[in-house]
Amino acid sequence: MVTTRRTQQERRDRAEAALLNAAAELVVQHGVRSLTLARVGERAGYSRGIVTHHFGSKQALIERLARATQTGFVPGLEDLPPGLDRLLRLINGYLGALGDIGLMHRAFLLLWAEAATASELAPIFRERDEAFRRDLRSDVAAGIADGDVRPDAEPDGVAVAIVGQLRGVGMQLLLDPHTVDTARLSHTVTDQWRRALRAS
Template sequence: MAEDRPRERADAARNRRAILDATRALLAEYGGEAITMDRVAAAAGVGKGTIFHRFGSRAGLLHELVAEPALALMNAVRDGPPPLGPGAEPGDRLLAYFGAMTELVVDNLELMVAYRSESPHPRSEEFHAFWAAHITALLAEARPDVDAEVVGALLLAPLGGEPAARMVRAGEADRLRAGVLALVEAVLRRP
């Protein structure tokens, strides 16, 4: 399906990429506090007005960065190969999803922390609703004896919380990965 938006000019595409790359670099080196429009503009080699024109605000810029890996994961869940994509058992898909979501959080931790400090972007709910529906559907199929909506929300919540951020910052990403998968496996086992 073709998009109805006009084709992006080459210089606009270069500026967009430079801004996103500069923001990622600042996040990686200095954390979310470093993300000011002045610093991003200087690092990207563009005017501050270019950033505001393109993204509207700091929240819009951060949303654009969050959207890239989130959309990639959504596409993999919808159309990718199993076990993340369709065609695998619901429990296997749930484990694959939580493995991939944990990786997304680990790889983008400072971005996620900065993003959560902003007012919600208008499209934020789109991602949250997709994850909730996906987890709920798989959990309802794998464990019809539990309240899949509540249990699914509880499974996802720790990835957005302070313990996950603290573990990643302390170099304990492997422990976080193992802990998340152990939690999901425990829920998938019937008592």
């Protein structure tokens, strides 16, 4: 019987994934203020020293968690060129994904909400939201250039409105999941933006 030894990088990646998962669990169960390197290590089955080795500080851990929780929320967009079709697929995919919201995305929404009052989170989530808005602005601008989006559409305003709507739906889902039918809502909201943006 042949056994394959994991490389050092594989062990490192596995430990980091376990630590991030433990951090997400703590955020979901107790909020970001409960997050300490020692508690994350204990939850993941590692020592605090391992957490410090991987992330260095609580702030660095939160930054890494914020990025990890947003990764791959709407798959399949990377291959699409910027424009109205990509924008509508993003909206539809985002709301559809909320219907099966997992631990990491739940943690992201909770961290995002806490960023309004937690000074250590605010810069991280300002940057994440700006990246999201920048992506949306690019889609609107490309749609205008292609002639698919109304020429009077304002990319900055559209981007702010879409991020607010999507994040707001996510927060409502966390607060009262039974009131949000994400499958139905994804079609309604996507159609709303299609009608609002499409060139005549």
